[in-house]
Each structure stands twice: as C-alpha cells, then as structure tokens.
Amino acid sequence: xxxxxxxxxxxxxxxxxxxxxxxxxxxxxxxxxxxxxxxxxxxxxxxxxxxxxxxxxxxxxxxxxxxxxxxxxxxxxxxxxxxxxxxxxxxxxxxxxxxxxxxxxxxxxxxxxxxxxxxxxxxxxxxxxxxxxxxxxxxxxxxxxxxxxxxxxxxxxxxxxxxxxxxxxxxxxxxxxxxxxxxxxxxxxxxxxxxxxxxxxxxxxxxxxxxxxxxxxxxxxx
Amino acid sequence: xxxxxxxxxxxxxxxxxxxxxxxxxxxxxxxxxxxxxxxxxxxxxxxxxxxxxxxxxxxxxxxxxxxxxxxxxxxx
Numbered sequence: 001x002x003x004x005x006x007x008x009x010x011x012x013x014x015x016x017x018x019x020x021x022x023x024x025x026x027x028x029x030x031x032x033x034x035x036x037x038x039x040x041x042x043x044x045x046x047x048x049x050x051x052x053x054x055x056x057x058x059x060x061x062x063x064x065x066x067x068x069x070x071x072x073x074x075x076x077x078x079x080x081x082x083x084x085x086x087x088x089x090x091x092x093x094x095x096x097x098x099x100x101x102x103x104x105x106x107x108x109x110x111x112x113x114x115x116x117x118x119x120x121x122x123x124x125x126x127x128x129x130x131x132x133x134x135x136x137x138x139x140x141x142x143x144x145x146x147x148x149x150x151x152x153x154x155x156x157x158x159x160x161x162x163x164x165x166x167x168x169x170x171x172x173x174x175x176x177x178x179x180x181x182x183x184x185x186x187x188x189x190x191x192x193x194x195x196x197x198x199x200x201x202x203x204x205x206x207x208x209x210x211x212x213x214x215x216x217x218x219x220x221x222x
Numbered sequence: 223x224x225x226x227x228x229x230x231x232x233x234x235x236x237x238x239x240x241x242x243x244x245x246x247x248x249x250x251x252x253x254x255x256x257x258x259x260x261x262x263x264x265x266x267x268x269x270x271x272x273x274x275x276x277x278x279x280x281x282x283x284x285x286x287x288x289x290x291x292x293x294x295x296x297x298x
Contacts, residue, residue: 057284057285058287061284061287065283065284093289094287099289100289101287101289101290103231103235103238103290104238104239105238106236106238107238108238108239108242146238148235148289148290149289150289173236173238
C-alpha cells in the first residue's frame with residue numbers, strides 16, 4: 001500500500017503521520033506542496049496537521065490552493081483515499097472535498113489535551129477496526145476546530161452515517177459534537193483529533209493504531 | 223484601481239470572537255452593546271480595468287469561505 005504525506009510550509013505533524021503509516025505497513029513518500037503530481041500509484045493521501053502558511057487568511061485556505069492540492073482533488077475524484085488530520089481536515093474542507101468548515105474554538109482557547117471520542121460508524125476503511133459506539137482517546141491540539149455546517153448538511157451527514165467520530169465532552173463547540181466526517185463515497189476522512197499521536201505506548205495510548213491498520217487492511221486486500 | 227472586500231461570518235453563524243469583544247466592551251463599562259460581529263477588510267491594488275466579475279471570482283475561490291462567510295465588494 002502506497003501512501004503520500006503532503007508537506008506544506010508550516011506542517012508539523014507530517015513526520016508523525018509518516019511514522020504511523022509506516023508502522024502499519026505502508027510505503028510512505030513525503031510530497032512537497034509545490035510538486036504538481038503525486039507519486040505514481042498512490043492509494044492514500046494523508047494531509048497532516050500543523051499551521052500551513054501560518055494559518056493566514058483562514059486555516060488551510062492557502063494550502064488548499066497549492067499545486068499539489070489540485071492533484072489531491074483529482075486523486076479523490078478518481079476514487080482514491082485521503083485522510084486529513086487537524087490542519088489537514090481544514091485543508092480538505094477548504095478544497096471542498098469534505099463538507100462544512102472549521103471555525104475558532106467557542107471558548108477562543110487553543111486546546112491541547114487528550115479527548116475521548118465515540119466512534120460514529122465502522123462503515124469506512126478508516127473505522128472498520130472499531131465498532132460503532134467504541135470510545136477511543138486521541139490528543140487534540142487546535143485553535144480552530146469548531147466544526148460548522150448548515151442544518152441541511154448536518155441532516156445529510158447524519159442520514160448517510162458519515163459522522164466518523166464525536167467528542168464525548170465537546171471541547172470546541174462543534175455542531176453535534178462532530179470530531180470527524182467522511183465524504184459521500186466514505187473514502188475521505190477529515191478529523192480534528194490526532195490518531196497518529198496515539199500509535200505508540202510512549203504516546204500514552206495506542207487507540208489510533210486500529211485506524212491506520214484498518215486502512216492498510218482494506219487497501220492491501222483491494 | 224483599488225477595491226475593498228468585506229468578509230463577514232454569515233448571519234446565523236455564531237461568532238465567538240465577536241462575542242468575546244462584546245463581553246470585553248461590557249466589562250469596560252460600555253453598556254448597551256447588544257451584539258458584535260467581527261470580520262475582515264481586504265484591500266486589493268488591481269490593474270486598471272479589472273472587472274467586478276474577476277473580483278467576485280477572487281472572493282469565491284479564496285478570499286471568503288462561502289460555507290460560513292459572506293462578502294461585499296467595494297470598488298474605490
């Protein structure tokens with residue numbers, strides 16, 4: 001399984017993401033934002049956390065217009081898989097690959113701690129290693145994680161079982177406690193919490209391993 | 223030519239920063255501030271003859287996130 005991790009100026013979770021994917025068995029390439037094309041035969045694109053372009057204008061807005069993001073959009077339109085974590089989630093909403101937007105946390109504070117999440121659905125490559133209703137713990141580290149979507153969009157997410165994770169104790173004001181959402185074809189996951197920071201006993205927990213293993217299993221057998 | 227773009231959160235979208243500013247005004251003793259909305263002003267220096275249509279495209283593609291924000295263009 002071949003994975004590409006996109007690196008923007010200001011990305012700071014790119015190497016953590018690569019380590020988590022490699023630990024699950026992926027062959028990982030790092031791809032610079034100015035590259036116009038993804039490496040050949042990439043199965044999964046991971047858009048990592050960080051502060052791409054200093055969060056100028058809006059978090060993820062400038063990154064979403066970078067040359068590589070055109071290729072990421074095409075990859076997804078061809079049916080490819082993508083995972084966006086934290087700033088990566090913001091980038092994916094800014095490209096329009098995922099619905100909604102991430103706003104400033106309701107309490108205006110940067111939140112950095114581990115949070116409990118309920119798995120919303122096991123029906124995706126990313127969440128098939130969990131059962132719906134499982135509670136997992138991943139760290140969050142963000143200032144703009146307040147998920148916002150209009151009523152119609154929220155109804156669609158709920159009706160189509162596309163809420164991948166919800167906060168047990170909502171830290172940032174997100175609508176319907178949403179921490180992560182899936183695309184319509186369920187092959188793109190965006191989430192604010194960091195599964196790649198919960199894959200080693202040294203992290204204080206390994207709840208994130210099942211997410212990466214799930215993707216690997218699905219893509220290797222495909 | 224110059225143009226100014228005003229970007230605001232859409233009506234109905236809660237503005238946590240505006241709320242914090244409202245509270246701060248209240249604690250400074252300014253009574254009667256019932257609402258504050260905070261937005262952005264973006265000034266553009268443009269080639270003469272740039273059409274409003276082009277500026278609209280800039281807003282739609284980059285300057286505003288129309289999922290949560292509205293914008294208004296003022297050509298100066």
